[in-house]
Amino acid sequence: MNQTGSEIGISEITGLEALYFALIDSKVELVTGVAGFPVTAVMNYFEKNLASDIPTLWMTNEKVALEAALGASVSGKRSLVLTKHVGMNVLSDPLVTAVTHTIGAGVVIVAGDDPGVRASQNEQDSRWYGEVAEVAVFDPSNPDATYSSLIRAFELSESTKTPVIVRITDRLEKTIGTVTRSDDIKTGTEAKATFDRSIWKLTMRGKHQHFHINVQPLLVDEAENSPLTRSVKASKTSKIGIISSGYPSLLVDELLSEKQLEVSHLSLNVVCPLPLRKLRDFISDHEKVLVVEESEAFIESHISICGNVLGKMTGHLPYGRIEKEQIALAIENFDKDKVTEYTFIETIKGRGSRSLCEDCLFLPVYRMLHDLNILIAGDMGCSIRSAPAPLEAVDVGFALGAAISTAIGFDKKSVAVIGDFGLSHSGIVGLINAVETGRDVLVMVLDNRTAAMTGGQSTPDLTGAVKALCDDVTVFEFNDPELAGDRIKELEGLVRDKLSINGVSVIYVRADCVLYK
Missing domain, CATH: 3.40.50.970 (Thiamin diphosphate (ThDP)-binding fold, Pyr/PP domains)
Structure with a gap:
């Protein structure tokens, strides 16, 4: 994170509040969003606390929400888009094009995922949109990482002239932790970043070539060298390691501390592009590696070819939401290539019905x-x-x-x-x-x-x-x-x-x- 000046420690704030302080410190000038779990709580908090000169606009459609943010971007205003994971499907059209079109001031999309499907029509994983759109994806694990991720996301968005995704979940919003907040953050350049029309000298194919030759290497460097990535190496005798990202990283930290386990832990923050060199080095140092992530086997699917990787695809962990006891069970079964613990399929009868309000007039x-x-x-x-x-x-x-x-x-x-x-x-x-x-x-x-x-x-x-x-x-x-x-x-x-x-x-x-x- 580019910082000058002193730093201010803020004790015991939530991930949601960390997003708010990062928004303020990044000098964002427009917030757009579409209601839906779990981002409704974020937008409501912003509406309640942001100054009146920072518009917070509820939109009816995620595509429109991103397009409005892109309009702010080309006029030199940093903008933030709030959407739940299914809204990523709707805004993907302008997102994919914006990457090679290029933008002006920073645009960050906060994608709220719903592991466990508490209030959604599916359990998709927003990290995949990093690959679809070829943009950076941050997957913070705690309030401090959330604050730092959003700050860095705006800086990276402006240096690469691309939108950036920050993925959050309901549990991350509610998690409490200490945040280190800077009182003097650089906002990229001296002047506001604006759209550079010289991109129109290139053909559509040329824009794509420009991205892969000049921009993608910057994103790869960010992933490989991000200071937000945490690596804790256990004793030299440790034969097992854990790779994680997002909120499950916090669960891994707690479990290893509680059980005093000699297990190495690589916690990724930038998950797209994946830091393949860093991952290969970590995997080669261990006989077995467990990947702990929500909701899909995103990281695991990219490295399973290594052969010594365990996770959702091997049955050691369930798809969707991850709990601490499930991680503990996976560690207990490190010696097994396959686990068949998670074969239960939830039914409405078993879970209980969620019907309409009893007095609904309809x-x-x-x-x-x-x-x-x-x-x-x-x-x-x-x-x-x-x-x-x-x-x-x-x-x-x-x-x-x-x-x-x-x-x-x-x-x-x-x-x-x-x-x-x-x-x-x-x-x-x-x-x-x-x-x-x-x-x-x-x-x-x-x-x-x-x-x-x-x-x-x-x-x-x-x-x-x-x-x-x-x-x-x-x-x-x-x-x-x-x-x-x-x-x-x-x-x-x-x-x-x-x-x-x-x-x-x-x-x-x-x-x-x-x-x-």
């Missing part, structure tokens, strides 16, 4: 959809919780905003159930395509003007835009529980009528969210 609507006996396309959000028993209302749910596009592909006119947030996120694009291509689909917008699954953020009213796109739009008020019986019969009749005609039909079903009323 419950009768979902029961009515179940009784239609046709394919129902759902959406990420509240409607996805109606898929399992006992409601069994929607049949499929692939992505946020995907319900309308999915229903376009059904073999006959059916129902796409989408929330107002899903519609504004990306569902409106599906509606445009449905109208333009003359498909048969009934869109039911369950409108409570709230992003209920991500913290109750307000959502834009797109009724006017929908009416401009589609001739057949009905607004149905469903806000009085005492009239629910009569109103649901009326709504069912309306739904059956719309299903019997060709073309695109839209029914707005409006009711308050009981959780955020």
Whole structure:
């Protein structure tokens, strides 16, 4: 980390607070984000504590969030993007292009992963986007590393003219530790970093060549020589070592200290590009090496060819979330090439149902959809919780905003159930395509003007835009529980009528969210 001046020790702060102080000390001028676990808590904290002259903008779509940050970058303003891991899929389009296009001031994407799938539709690993986009990825393990990673990420972003990813998790946000904060941090150059238009002298192929010849070596050097990487070598007689990254590194540290184990530990902070030379040297010094990481076998898959590497792929550790006792069990089984401990597959019956709120005003609507006996396309959000028993209302749910596009592909006119947030996120694009291509689909917008699954953020009213796109739009008020019986019969009749005609039909079903009323 480039520092001058004195350093200030801050005792006992969380990883979330470390992000905040790094944001302040990096002189960030724009924060954009899309709500979702676990980054909603980060954005809420920023909103509450940041000065009014630093905009914190909730966006409806991650692609837009990154594009706004890139706009700030080319005008010389450092910007930060907050997204959960599935949002990385949405913003990947401008991310991949920005790398060879080049940027101006630093752009850092804080990607919140959800090991254990506490509140997500999948358990993907954001570290892979480092390889897809060919950008640096920091995977800090504690609050001090989190602070230092974000500070360094902005510096690296400006020196390489590329966005940088910092990966966090819910447990990292909540972890408490001492942070060393500098009171005088260099912000790259004397003047603000801005976009250099001379890149347009190159062809698109030339931009890619420029990246690999001039920029990628800088990223490799960062990975191999990062001061944020920690290596603790056990006694010379130690035959085993552990390679880790992210929050699990903290668990390894605690376990080795508690058990007084003679095990070497290499804790990576920059995981993309992987420091292959450093990894090869560590592996060659040990008979067996265990890789401890969340959620996928990202590091392990790159080094498993060495033959003496254990981890998720060998069954020593489970995929997804890692606990300390699982690391201990893996160490106990170092002498085995394969372990079959983790064969349990979680079911809703075993875990317990996570259904809709008991007094949700839309419950009768979902029961009515179940009784239609046709394919129902759902959406990420509240409607996805109606898929399992006992409601069994929607049949499929692939992505946020995907319900309308999915229903376009059904073999006959059916129902796409989408929330107002899903519609504004990306569902409106599906509606445009449905109208333009003359498909048969009934869109039911369950409108409570709230992003209920991500913290109750307000959502834009797109009724006017929908009416401009589609001739057949009905607004149905469903806000009085005492009239629910009569109103649901009326709504069912309306739904059956719309299903019997060709073309695109839209029914707005409006009711308050009981959780955020």
